Amino acid sequence: xxxxxxxxxxxxxxxxxxxxxxxxxxxxxxxxxxxxxxxxxxxxxxxxxxxxxxxxxxxxxxxxxxxxxxxxxxxxxxxxxxxxxxxxxxxxxxxxxxxxxxxxxxxxxxxxxxxxxxxxxxxxxxxxxxxxxxxxxxxxxxxxxxxxxxxxxxxxxxxxxxxxxxxxxxxxxxxxxxxxxxxxxxxxxxxxxxxxxxxx
Numbered sequence: 065x066x067x068x069x070x071x072x073x074x075x076x077x078x079x080x081x082x083x084x085x086x087x088x089x090x091x092x093x094x095x096x097x098x099x100x101x102x103x104x105x106x107x108x109x110x111x112x113x114x115x116x117x118x119x120x121x122x123x124x125x126x127x128x129x130x131x132x133x134x135x136x137x138x139x140x141x142x143x144x145x146x147x148x149x150x151x152x153x154x155x156x157x158x159x160x161x162x163x164x165x166x167x168x169x170x171x172x173x174x175x176x177x178x179x180x181x182x183x184x185x186x187x188x189x190x191x192x193x194x195x196x197x198x199x200x201x202x203x204x205x206x207x208x209x210x211x212x213x214x215x216x217x218x219x220x221x222x223x224x225x226x227x228x229x230x231x232x233x234x235x236x237x238x239x240x241x242x243x244x245x246x247x248x249x250x251x252x253x254x255x256x257x258x259x260x261x262x263x264x
Contacts, residue, residue, distance in 0.1 A: 070173040070182070076139050083210070086225070089217035094135055097206055102131035105202035108240040108246070112198065116239040119194075127195045131202060133185040137155075137166035201241045204233050209252055216253065 080094035106128040112119030141162055164187060171183035184190040191199065211226035233241050251259060 066171045068174050070170060073139055073170060073173060075134060077136065080138055080142065087221045089214050089219045089220065092210055094138055097210075098132050098135055100206045100209070101134065101199075101202050104139045104201050104205045104244075105131040108202055108205075109243060111197070111243050112194075115243055118213075118239060121192055121194050122198065123195065126190060127199055130188055130191055130195075132187050132201060133182075133198055134188065134203065136170065136186055137163045140166040140169065195260045197236070197238065198240060201233065201236055201238050204229055204236075205241065205244065205249075208233065209249075212252055 077095035077098060078093045082092045082094060082097055106124050107126050109119060109122045109124035112122050113124065167183055167186035170186060172178045174182055181190075188196055188199065208226065208229040211222040211229055214222040215226055233245070
């Protein structure tokens with residue numbers, strides 16, 4: 065009987081730790097990050113469709129599914145630190161090639177009938193440009209929230225990263241991100257009682 069290890073390999077995202085160059089008050093796994101990014105991407109898509117009026121070509125469920133796969137190649141490559149990954153065009157291009165090869169290798173672990181469609185999720189090819197921008201924004205929002213959580217725990221290690229994420233998100237000029245940051249992001253500084261008091 066032939067077996068296909070693709071999904072078992074995906075389950076190993078929980079063993080990949082992010083932010084490896086920095087002291088963390090609470091470590092974050094790749095599986096946590098992808099779940100958070102998927103929720104944020106879905107939210108940004110719904111904001112685009114229902115609040116900002118910019119989401120005619122947006123498919124929230126497709127974007128959320130792609131978000132679950134967006135860092136899956138890191139199971140094979142590990143989490144490359146951002147300062148290295150984006151240091152210059154040559155490194156950025158080389159890392160993109162490594163990611164693409166990892167996605168192809170992972171997809172090859174599936175039945176032939178599933179390889180093409182799964183690879184399109186692993187690489188983001190399933191998305192249009194507007195959807196790809198929202199997924200990238202969700203990825204950055206997830207990083208921003210991680211930095212906020214670390215700083216609120218008294219960990220100053222993430223102070224510079226927090227400012228970098230804020231600047232990067234502002235540079236996206238995304239009405240969906242602006243909406244989220246105005247109406248949803250402040251709640252991330254609240255405790256459970258503050259989040260739920262008078263609401264249930």
